Amino acid sequence: MYETSDIRKGLKVLMDGNPFTVVEFQFVKPGKGTAFTRTKFKNLLTGGVVEKNIRSGEKLEPANVEERAMQYLYKEGEDFVFMDGASYEQVTIVAETIGKDHDLLMDNLECTVLFFNDRAVGITLPNFIFAHVTATEPGARGDSTGNVLKPATIETGAEIGVPLFINEGDFLKIDTRTRSYVERQKE
């Protein structure tokens, strides 16, 4: 069990059967009284955030969650297959668990897979991926400010906003957290 003094960002705890991670915490002590840790938890399954005041002396139950680095291999029907590069163990993850970022997955991409009670419950992509543009309007010469964006489809299937000077076949750096263009890369 964890004590309130163990609370720190990233601590994984079990509450009402759900795994949560601590995203924010603050020591508070109203009116010379009981000490509490005002804590914001993110539900690792739903992403929902809850705030709780944990009294000093209260215990928190550790959640059986594990993060493993795994490579994305291929899509199988509606499911996605990943492999643990160390053990070669493969797991199949359903589309619902992958969530909206399924169209940023590319072969051999190193992701972090979250397991809760040994079941895969979520993935985190690397912060940046590098991908070719497969379709976009032809590039406009002269505009290099990057202030105006146009849609472009990249090889993973996602559509993102890119500057006007980008052409089909260009190789881009993309921030997966914001699903946005960062810069054009030399291959």
Added chain:
Amino acid sequence: MLARDADVLRLRTAEGEVSYSPAGSASPGDWITVVPGQEPQISLAFSGGDYPDPSSEVFRLPQARLDGLRVRARVLAEIRRYFAEQDFLEVEPPTWVRSPGLELHIQALRAEDGYLITSPEFAMKRLLAGGLQRIYATARCFRSEEEGPQHALEFTMLEWYRAFACLEEIIGDTEAIVSRCMMAVRGRAEALVGNRAIDVSPPWQRLSVREAFARWAKIDLLASESADELRTKLVTAGIAPGTATAWDDLFYLAFLERIEPALAELDHALVLYDWPAPLAALARRKPDAPHWALRFEAYVGGIELANAFDELTDAEEQRARFRAEQDERRARGLPVYPIDEKFLAALREGLPPCAGIALGVDRLAMLAHGAEELRQIAAFVGDEL
């Protein structure tokens, strides 16, 4: 991002890349302020050569921190000016004692075969019993297990006491000191919490704890109800009590969930008075309502700034309360500190009727500076030590 070749600084910012050839030269550890459309400003926090190794980053502090320390010094100077005008005597109570306070929620730091003070209260009251009538101290205090934006293990407490006075005079002092400190630093009787201005011009609004619970928590707090009854009241008010079963834990849970957020919304300072008797072990009870004690707390922008008592002067009642606190500490597995017999002896000798207060100087400096964390107005705290 910062790159440096020869004497040209290149800064990559959200607005684009800026090149800059400083008139002087910048070194690692210097602070560079970039305002879009203007030349970047390099500030050498310490440019003099009085330090053993001026190139060491250890000797360079950000300008904001230096400003915070100046605010703190102004606040302390204004406090001393006020008490000089009021004909108070500044005293220096000991920091090392054999018996720290017994309050349940304040844990002392062990030092040799004694403790560091959690408050200078006992020594101050012995001085009052000894014949001094108006005294104040800015004491370094230590409370174990406290660390956060508004809490540090070591902090500065301003305490002052007036013999033959009651809480009304202490409220007047508090209003004067806080508004004068804000005037001295900010030029107006306004504290700053983040970006919010809080009016601290006297007189401050007042609210009893009972009224606050009725207004913000929808709880009819009697202070005489049992812990079970209070737990039921919390549940009815929609506050999940969790595993809390003790009366004080339930009280503070409701306070934290409902009262503090409401206090933080106020745009003016507030005196929160008449606290439940069990939460004021050193205060006199209200003669006409013995479940309530003559205690007030001053809140500015949701920050608990000061705590005052109309002081208990009855040695036998004080001993009984200390014993009860010791028993409760034992029951909760907390360290049981010895009773300060010299303090009780002073009460027996005769402590005049008096009122006193403890005010957090660090928090006062935060309010004058608009700081949201102690580290912005302290030399070094927490992980910087």
